[in-house]
Amino acid sequence: MRKLKKATALLLCLLMTFSLAACGGGTTKETGGTGEKAENGEAQADSGSTGILTETGTYPIVKEPIELTLFCVSMPNVEDFATNDFTKFMEEKTGIKINFETGSRDDWETKLNLAFSTGDYPDMIMFASPSQAKYGVKEGILLQLDDLIEANMPNYMANMGEYIDATRQTDGHIYAICGLNECYHCMYAKKMWVNTYWLDKMGIDVPTTTDEFYDACKKFLEINPTGIAVGGAKDGWHARFEEWMTNAFILSPSKSQDYRVEVGLAPEGKIRTIANTDEYKEALKYMNSLYKLGAIYDGDFTQTEEQLRALANQEGEPVLFLPCGTISNHFDADNNNETYRHYQVMAPIAGPDGTRRATYMKYAGLGEGDFFVTDKCKYPEAALRWIDYFFTTEGALSSQYGAEEGTDWVLNPEGKKGLNGEPAMYEVLNPYSGEAQNHDWQDVQVKYFPAEFRLGESTDQNVDVGTSLGLEKLLYDATKEKMEPYAQKEGDWDVLPYLKLTDEEATKIQTIGVEVENYIEENKVAFITGRKDFDKDWDSYVKGFDNVGLPTLLEVYQTAYDRQSSK
Template sequence: MRKPWRRNAVWTMVILGLVVSGCSPGAAGGKEANSAAPAAAAATVSKTGYPIVEEPIKLKMFTRIAPVNGPFKDMPVFQDYGALSNIEVDFIETPTDGFQEKKNLLFASNELPDALFRSSLTPLETIRYGTAGQLIPLENLIDDYAPNFKKLLDEYPEIRSGITTPEGHIYALPAVVTLGAARTDKKWINQSWLEKLNLEEPQTTEELYNVLVAFRDQDPNGNGEADEIPMTARASAGSGQGIPVVNMMSGSFGLDQQLGYNINLIDNQVEIWMGSERNKELLVYLNKLYNEKLLDPEVFSHTEAEYLAKQASGKTGFFFDQTNNPFLDIADQYTGIAPPEGPHGDRLQSQGAPVARDFGAFAITSVNKYPEATLRWIDYFYSVEGSTLLRFGREGEHYELKDGIPYYKEEFLKSGNQAKITPYAGGGAPHLISDQVASYINPPQVQEAQEKLDPHMPKVRYAAPMFDEQTAQRVNILRNDIDKYYEEQSTKFIAGAQSFDKWDEFQATLKKMNIDELQQIYQDAYDKMEK
């Protein structure tokens, strides 16, 4: 999964000015405090076993609280882990709305907590505040005080490359998603409609087109009305993450999404494909679907709630989602399929998050007197035991084990209180998401859908690289213009508001926007990652 940082450009530039002009003495003081703090705390920290410290300590952590959450202090994970670790955490809870602004002001004022939990720090923020001395580097502490996270770094080297600054520092930890099914949107097709119309699962983009035509014309839901939606997808969030329907279908045209962007990696060469002929072929295909009312006319405008309602309605033929949760009541109606093979033989599952997802989920500040103990505290959640407690609560009360896998108890599911007991609900929590703790999002139907995708996934999904601050600002400027232009023009091409006769002009404009410079920046970053 990778979080966009470009939308915070104005804020972060303001913060930089504040840090440089008004807060640098405080930041420097933070560095001095940090240099003295480890020696005072190290002797009391156990590197293995529990409690982490013999004498209780208290930490303040700034965190985002989602609307679905209950108070963190009431969550069993923090109550039980506090008793186990001998570390009490006082969470400074900030609602999702307004969280970014309050986080910015936190650093601008230099009124820092001990750590940031579920903090959604962007790469640019991480480098900026780390360079300013407000966040401490963690790379030298990880070996001794984060054995679970260290094991993941060794098993998945792409995690380290995705969280390490050009200077070699790790200032923030991500969520780690080793479960492939938690990093992909599945391709769900209406199996009951296929059976009624005596159709096979489509194996190619041409076969998919023919199936969608049948869904449109042959009344597969049998109500005598032309109310079927042959194909739909999420609407764009307008955050530089592309157009979802383009992302979902790009792999059939040989277009990957590496390094957190529209990038193919071919023989270690970075290729931004937005102006390529393959991308044109993809947009022509989607335009054909749109013009023939095979692609939802609301695909660029409907809300998330409306999209989920379409899944649950049973009137949709083909769509994309990570799990089957939105359509559980009619789950038997759908099955997952493999990416359809495109006109050049491509069958790539291009969409998907990297193993290091939710970048900047946890960081330790320079005012923290117990950095070793704090790192050991968070490391627990990168274990199966810790992530189970974080996500499922207490065994016997909230969940039960079946073949070693935790499942919410039926009576607890009926209570509807799952989101109240875990910071996982609402996203962005620093922890391990593996097949051992993902029963709620990875039931058998989802596992089967993922198995259809697995043969077509790249061996490594590279996360967005970390740039030095100057380069990050340049990337921010370039992508602000390029991404907005690409999304606007691609939407017009698909919807038929712009003729493909304008393709040469489109390519030329991308050139004028310095897309080649952007490509070289990503190439340089990739080369450093591979050294």
């Protein structure tokens, strides 16, 4: 079961990254399992399915057509998976007909859990992430894939080899195929955007320190008393102003597991929360000063991202500073272009002691579970060979944009450069669309988009970044210039990888995680708005963490982190 590292090294030598059809070093043993499991949980073969597979790495995958059921999440911009052009392409290429079962973004988890409980679940699951601790490690519904991956997924092994061990669960086994979507600007998504129209009107530069930020808010409110100096929302893609401001005092970590509990890896190597530190206290004090100034208003803590968008789009451009991962979340570059052009990304501001951080969410690109095979599947090898196609350049492009080379995309377009200024790897001719269509799967697939792939898309180097066509270059340039230089350094606080918890551990902290999150959120707002006093109430706030179970939460996280780190 631990052969993956050696196998990966061998395959990396034999296979070129982005190979369109890898040769797996000769014919592998074809088992075509029945879904029955031996005592160790591995799928076993029987004579009824032996020999149905073609040679590994060749297409079609099977010598005679078979059918498999697949559960996935439906999306509004894909009309019908059953009749989709890419679905038909995959059936013709692989010899495998897929029968789809779907759930929406709101109910997929409920549907899938019900299917597991009744025993009426599909052969495969994609673009949905059931609990591996419960349905894999504990119940064995999700198959262990260790040896099956080695024998049947040459592209996955070659292109994802360095990440495979990170997908192991608490028992040391692999239950999921994980995608990779290394979005450069997404890894620095805790951005603040400033309206340069107002800066020019005030005759000041982009703030670089907390004092300058305060002064900018003060001047803005003096000339625009009804304006909003600092926008914010309770949800959305990094639309909380508090995260960005905290980075001037102490690193604001990413959301941990399913909870917003401000937990990270402290400099001494232990998992702690920043929410009871002196630095966090100073951050809240600073935000309190902005609140007293009138720069922060109560709606920032309660409104949705959509409400913030509506507010920002009001006549007169009423918001000076806007937190969000991308300005396109707030403004339409085509329909409100003047305002869109007025906003630019700010570099992080420096706090009183010089702290100046941009949270680098370095683990954000690796999916935690994008494809699973269940013990109902008669042909797990075929299922894995089917998904292995997605880990090629051709598969990644075809699933996202359509499978017609020369019409949907071209490889190595002559004379063109990628987003990073290097020779382009590909050019998209049928761009992504938010409108309903039936040509490709858009986002509903296992993505293999490593950094070099995303940055290798053909991009006009002189594209107008103030238009919708220039958004990716706008985000890339801003991230490179203003965010990456301030990423956390070695010996600093750091973000956590996704922790693999046992089912018992996950259950143990299920309620605690919510309670700690609510406790931090309620007290954060109380201190910022002045409902709580720092001199009178801070010590009791810190002691109160014991009552909501923070020590238990940290103990579980530390155990999981130590377990993963030792492998």
